[in-house]
Amino acid sequence: MDRGLNMVNEATSRRNREGASSTGRPGLLTLINSYFVRHAQTLFYSLGQLLRAPFSMLMTAAVIGIALALPAGMHQLLQNAQLLSGKLDDATQISLFLKKAVTEQQARELTHKLGNMPEIGRVRLITREQALEEFKQNAGFGDALRALDENPLPHVIVINPALQHTDAAAGRKLLERLQGMIQVDAAQLDVEWIKRLYAILEIIKRGVWILAALLGMAVLLVVGNTIRLAIQNRRDEIVVIKLIGGTDAFIRRPFLYTGFWYGLFGALIAFTLVNIALYLLSDPVRQLGELYHNPVSLTRMNLETSAYLLGAGILLGLGGSWLAVGRHLRDIEPR
């Protein structure tokens, strides 16, 4: 008991001195220093707590993972669809029908000028003579044309917009510009269905965002509910900690980190699921491409998308636990 009394004596002399530094009570620097250490400790403590019951942890993480994988996977497919439709830019042609008065020489000059415009990828001039030849050979009414003493066809310039200007809005703008030129009689965007495809993709894109928002909310609720149960399970502990002077922040911290881990593991599961799905789809897609003599392959999630997925998972995990902690910690008070 003697050594024990020493400790108590120390307590007395501390009170007599009233000094802060000599008490062993942490100084400011130590506090700041230990702040980060403690955060790291709590982070891994909460991981350790989760890994004590790996099965139920995985169950929750899997639910989160599936909820994240759905919008992430659809986003990835959409990206692929857009890449694919980008390859269809050959089909987005603009035909410029020049005015009758434009000579072949002028038409060639215009073709050259258009070819230098940045919005325009490739240009090809079909002179009225060439057009007539084609007509005679292909259309089958060569005789009727021969009966005319004058060639009724105009010069036509066929334009493929540059790759980065293949979307519907840019195509429409280019078309308007070309229509405004004095040599031009009419300009026509050849393939309307591309526009429709873009419109459909736009709707799907919006749909994916709505789906992502809904499933994000589901993740918030799943994490929130899991943390709520964790809080209830550790009610006694929370009471004790409040009783001996633990701040709300101190009590909150392990639960927030638990939410962090759920979000992180959920996102990793989602990442794995999406990549497995892409792998499973890659063969049939390649075969489809071969049918169209167009080599296509599904692209995997790039670094940016993966980072967004991880970030979204972690934020939702933290957010869900924040909601639960805010709602339920206050109710637990020592009595």
Place this chain on the structure above:
Amino acid sequence: MIRFTQTSKRYEGGYDALSNISFHIEPGEMAFVTGHSGAGKSTLLKLIALLERPTRGQVLVNGQNLSRIKRRQIPYFRRNIGIIFQDHQLLFDRTVFDNVALPLIIAGYTRAEIGRRVRAALDKVGLLGKEKKYPITLSGGEQQRVGIARAVVHKPLLLLADEPTGNLDPDLSREIMHIFREFSQVGVTVLVASHDLELIREMQTRQIILHQGQLADDGSGVEYGQ
């Protein structure tokens, strides 16, 4: 150290657990709060620990008017107090060491300092060899002593104990009371709620006697030879 001035506590439902209580306890003093069950002993301790707020009157602890302490500041206030309960409130999924270390972890002590202090506190209550055990493997008396070690490990100015010997046999109870006395002898203010009248008489210490929420005797006039 503790001053009640015309303090009353009425619980929701209209029951007056304490009415118009006034008394004063000096720093380093030890006192018992006695009275039969329902007299208001626990309520009195709860007012001091800010587990409850008085409905009227005021409570001063260490010169601080508790009515001025906001909810946010309560944790920091409680770090100056050690609290011991009849049902000792240990965390059963942690070792004895971790239980006792909790107040120090909360206050942000360094690891080395925590080790040193926890061992000193356990030594004080005679449990030095049991740091790595889990509370469930200890006897009732030992568990209560772990609770005491946790209450004193951060060297509080004030020790509150609510029926600390309620579940213990007379010998163990006596031992616990003597540990409290040792603390008071080195300057810790100790307030123990108990209805173990025989043991209290034996302790020859000031008694604050409650009767149905009223102060029957604050014991301040009595001199005890020690």
